Amino acid sequence: MQRAELQAYLQAFLQVDKFRDYAPNGLQVEGKAQIKRIVTGVTACQPLIDAAIAYQADVLLVHHGFFWKNEPQVLVGMKQRRIKALLAHDMNLFAYHLPLDAHPDVGNNARLAHQLALQDARPVTDSPQELLWRGQLPQRMSAEGFAEWITKQLGREPLHLPAVGDVIQTVAWCTGGAQDYIDQASALGVDAFISGEASERTFHSAAEQGVHYYAAGHHATERYGIQALGEHLAQQFGLEHKFVDIDNPV
Structure with missing residues (x-):
């Protein structure tokens, strides 16, 4: 083409x-x-x-x-x-960048939900620019068990900032450097919020608002969208496609 x-x-x-x-x-x-x-x-x-x-x-x-x-x-x-x-x-x-984060099928948020088997995954508003998503686990997990599940599915152990309570079922997320969405996630009443990075202030937001926070890696949370987009183009246009994952612990 x-x-x-x-x-x-x-x-x-x-x-x-x-x-x-x-x-x-x-x-x-x-x-x-x-x-x-x-x-x-x-x-x-x-x-x-x-x-x-x-x-x-x-x-x-x-x-x-x-x-x-x-x-x-x-x-x-x-x-x-x-x-x-x-x-x-x-x-x-x-x-x-943001267009790939937000896309409902091949976007980073959509593909992270698929990778973590989150159900009823959807943006929190109808805006096509919405970057914060929410969904739920098929069954409840302990906070530690959810950290282990993230580690298994992403191949990277998350930084877990704990909150009061030990049951995780409802989850909000935004991939990459989106740690400050934790305040919006708290307003949704979810049990946990996932993003890529953490800031010093994130610890206090999680603890004081009662939301478990999992910093699962900027790179690790954003590997799946670009790969899905490449696969889509290969199928759509008969192109040869190769995804290359350059390891990044951040």
């Missing part, structure tokens, strides 16, 4: 125009016009770029790309090396 066709499809499929984001969504670095092979990954780091080059990909499709708000505009050092490698191999870089 042609690059322009892929770009237009992703723009519509992910409803990009409905989001105000911290970085441009879509084509960030232009490469060859004809697309046959795609590599997906969480972040456009050098090891992922190198893996895409080794696969002879035409497109590197990521959740975290380049050109973030307040990021230095000059192309020097690490950023220069990354972009130089993409340009040298005529490789397109596509990146989708």
Whole structure:
């Protein structure tokens, strides 16, 4: 397929125009016009770029790309090396941030729910930009048992900030760096909230509002959306697709 066709499809499929984001969504670095092979990954780091080059990909499709708000505009050092490698191999870089978090089928929140077998998973409002989701476990678990379940399903032990009570059934979540949604989760009356990271203030919010908090890793909670998007494109357009997971403990 042609690059322009892929770009237009992703723009519509992910409803990009409905989001105000911290970085441009879509084509960030232009490469060859004809697309046959795609590599997906969480972040456009050098090891992922190198893996895409080794696969002879035409497109590197990521959740975290380049050109973030307040990021230095000059192309020097690490950023220069990354972009130089993409340009040298005529490789397109596509990146989708909030639109991928929010998508109801291949989004990070939707796919995390699938990975954790959460039932009745849905955004807490009808807004297409809603990033906070809620659902429930098929059966109640202890707080410790839920931490063990997250570890098993994500391959990473979460940081658990405990609250009063030891029964988990209702859960809210938002992948990545969304720890401050814990206050909205508390207002929903859920037993637990999951995100990727934790801040110092998160400990107090969890303890004082009675919500168990599980910081399951920014990377670990956001591996599944971009992989699902790549698989969708492969099925939709007959493209070759490879997901590359660059290990990241954060």
